[in-house]
Amino acid sequence: MSANSQPRSASAESKARLRLWLRLLKSTRGVEAELRERLRQEFGSTLPRFDVMAALSRFDAGLKMSALSGVLRVSNGNVTGIVDxxxxxxxxxxxxxxxxxRATLVRLTRKGQEEFARQAAAHxxxxxxxLGxxxxxxxTDLAARFDAMAHREEDR
Incomplete structure (x- = not known):
């Protein structure tokens, strides 16, 4: 944009998409807060612990810490304390x-598999x-649309 040009005013569609994003963000934060509270109350656990167990539940052989961090999209440092x-x-x-x-795999124990199954059923x-x-x-339609959007972002 040059120094003399002004930003274009947003179209009605652009404003609608911005409102959609803000409502999605608010809704997501509300659902996440409720999940955090229920995990804490019912299982004495946290959402990050649940997320680690969920990731490991998909890999019977386990995951290296770097792979686990990648699956969760967080830093190795964040995962290390939770895994400990x-x-x-x-x-x-x-x-x-x-x-x-130097490398170790992390995997669920039988106790971990059973605990995750209990928490996943409640979740x-x-x-x-x-989301009732x-x-x-x-x-199904919304999930497909969000999947398509995520794939577009990954392809950029």
Whole structure:
């Protein structure tokens, strides 16, 4: 933009999309706050712990810490403390990677799998309740539209 030019005024569509984003953000924060509170009350746990268990539940062989951080899209430092506490509680175990003394895999223990199954079942019920204003078709359509948007962003 040159020094003499003025920013274009936003179109009605642009303003509508901005309002949509702000409402999505507000709704997401509200759902996340409710999930955090329910995990704390019902399981004495946190959303980050749940997220780590959820990620590990998809990989029976476990994940290296760097891969786990990548799946969660957070730094290694953020994950290390959570994994340390989960290991102390017997939820995860660290396993040495054969042939690489510096690398370890993290995987759920049997206790961790059982605990995650309990929490995941409750989580699904909570989400169903919190998003109950959307029928199945609406939820499927919105999920597909958000997936398409995410894939567009990944392709940029």
């Amino acid at each position: 506490r989960l290991a102390d509680d017997g939820i995860v175990v660290r396993v040495q990677v054969p042939g690489d003394r 699904e019920l909570w989400i169903d309740e919190l 204003d959307f029928d199945g078709d609406e939820a």
